[in-house]
Amino acid sequence: xxxxxxxxxxxxxxxxxxxxxxxxxxxxxxxxxxxxxxxxxxxxxxxxxxxxxxxxxxxxxxxxxxxxxxxxxxxxxxxxxxxxxxxxxxxxxxxxxxxxxxxxxxxxxxxxxxxxxxxxxxxxxxxxxxxxxxxxxxxxxxxxxxxxxxxxxxxxxxxxxxxxxxxxxxxx
Amino acid sequence: xxxxxxxxxxxxxxxxxxxxxxxxxxxxxxxxxxxxxxxxxxxxxxxxxxxxxxxxxxxxxxxxxxxxxxxxxxxxxxxxxxxxxxxxxxxxxxxxxxxxxxxxxxxxxxxxxxxxxxxxxxxxxxxxx
Numbered sequence: 001x002x003x004x005x006x007x008x009x010x011x012x013x014x015x016x017x018x019x020x021x022x023x024x025x026x027x028x029x030x031x032x033x034x035x036x037x038x039x040x041x042x043x044x045x046x047x048x049x050x051x052x053x054x055x056x057x058x059x060x061x062x063x064x065x066x067x068x069x070x071x072x073x074x075x076x077x078x079x080x081x082x083x084x085x086x087x088x089x090x091x092x093x094x095x096x097x098x099x100x101x102x103x104x105x106x107x108x109x110x111x112x113x114x115x116x117x118x119x120x121x122x123x124x125x126x127x128x129x130x131x132x133x134x135x136x137x138x139x140x141x142x143x144x145x146x147x148x149x150x151x152x153x154x155x156x157x158x159x160x161x162x163x164x165x166x167x168x169x170x171x172x
Numbered sequence: 173x174x175x176x177x178x179x180x181x182x183x184x185x186x187x188x189x190x191x192x193x194x195x196x197x198x199x200x201x202x203x204x205x206x207x208x209x210x211x212x213x214x215x216x217x218x219x220x221x222x223x224x225x226x227x228x229x230x231x232x233x234x235x236x237x238x239x240x241x242x243x244x245x246x247x248x249x250x251x252x253x254x255x256x257x258x259x260x261x262x263x264x265x266x267x268x269x270x271x272x273x274x275x276x277x278x279x280x281x282x283x284x285x286x287x288x289x290x291x292x293x294x295x296x297x298x299x300x301x
Contacts, residue, residue, distance in 0.1 A: 143210050
């Protein structure tokens with residue numbers, strides 16, 4: 001990984017406390033606004049929770065309206081409402097996390113937390129297909145006991161493992 | 173607000189994990205849910221992170237022995253969690269300097285150390301198997 005050389009007008013570049021020309025944490029960088037703009041892990045978890053909570057009411061309705069108990073055997077039964085509401089949950093989540101997030105970079109959760117999903121090379125939203133594939137790649141994050149989801153805690157670009165595979169960034 | 177450094181962030185995550193470890197047993201007791209390891213479920217081979225839930229729950233209950241046997245890595249997370257609070261406070265008070273980003277070389281070295289720790293943890297889990 002290579003870091004861009006400090007711009008010539010960077011007043012920090014010659015100070016011994018900044019040996020690599022990088023800005024200190026939290027200080028605005030001259031000529032490198034992108035380095036300070038990666039979204040934090042907390043904001044990303046918050047956005048994910050919002051997106052998750054959007055789908056929860058449908059799941060509750062599916063279980064409450066769609067499930068009953070067989071009078072004769074006492075075993076749980078499911079009716080059409082169960083499938084209808086779970087399908088609705090998938091449709092709403094798909095619209096939110098794939099169509100909306102792919103088109104604008106912001107699902108409802110990301111909008112609420114003020115963060116955006118963009119391509120690493122383009123800086124633009126990644127499209128509905130890209131957002132769908134990225135959510136599939138989240139499976140890789142969960143494989144090793146969820147370690148992939150923790151990558152943004154220490155990664156220089158605050159990418160999850162899925163972000164690295166899909167070459168995506170979440171920015172403020 | 174300034175950007176937090178990596179140890180501070182991991183420490184904050186550890187604090188969240190500690191809260192989770194207090195709440196989690198009540199969830200499992202009432203619902204019978206568990207946190208299955210995908211790798212172990214599919215292949216039967218434990219992963220380096222196996223035992224961390226058990227270890228976290230044991231540690232917040234003060235059962236150091238159980239935690240050590242489940243996964244010793246939890247003590248590393250616990251150390252960062254305990255250190256993060258004073259670290260943030262001392263930096264906010266100006267006693268300590270603001271954190272500086274590491275050089276690529278330091279990052280690579282830390283990556284190797286983390287990788288070796290993961291391998292060591294994996295060997296430990298395989299031995300437990």
